[in-house]
């Protein structure tokens with residue numbers, strides 16, 4: 410898989426060299442390119458924003474640098490992702506879908522966001538997805554893109570060592586994961602649930618399922634409605 414990111418803050422993405430994604434990058438399992446939007450400006454101040462038509466607070470990102478930057482990256486195979494609090498919710502299902510795509514390009518907005526015509530224009534040529542990390546507002550698309558790259562990247566075969574561990578995680582089956590324990594069996598007066606020490610695999614599976622349902626009902630009852 411190839412991932413390209415366009416941003417006015419390329420330095421944000423230095424962390425992509427760390428941990429599992431860093432290893433996957435070094436091994437060539439995922440190629441990631443980070444591109445400075447300002448390289449596609451042509452004025453002395455390297456301007457990427459301007460005042461909004463119709464008035465209002467804040468600045469909007471101009472379409473021309475975006476057009477130049479994206480034209481240089483996009484092919485017929487590209488899925489363009491525009492992080493936005495006004496987008497569809499980014500979920501584990503979306504991460505799974507995106508992990509099967511050959512090329513993702515992330516367009517990281519700042520200020521009040523990117524001129525809408527950029528999204529409209531590329532939607533005529535390729536798949537464009539406006540995706541929200543959650544119901545809150547960040548300063549820019551970089552942190553959102555990074556979260557999405559990590560969630561998608563770990564689903565790409567070869568990134569996580571044991572692929573079975575991916576199937577048992579929260580949101581894979583629509584539920585939250587069961588609680589996990591490791592050694593020691595007793596810690597500060599808290600005991601590991603005895604069932605986990607029983608060696609009875611069927612009983613452990615049933616207990617974990619109960620825990621998943623109970624935890625989901627308590628913490629995220631909205632997910633049970635989606636089952």
Ligand code: SAM
Nearest residue numbers: 492493494518522541542546547548549550553
């Ligand atoms: N004016 C926009 C609105 O109300 O929908 C918010 C702009 S926000 C200050 C600047 C940029 O941060 C957005 O263009 C987007 O790239 C990113 N962003 C902010 N919150 C986000 C979220 N919840 N999910 C994804 N991206 C987000």
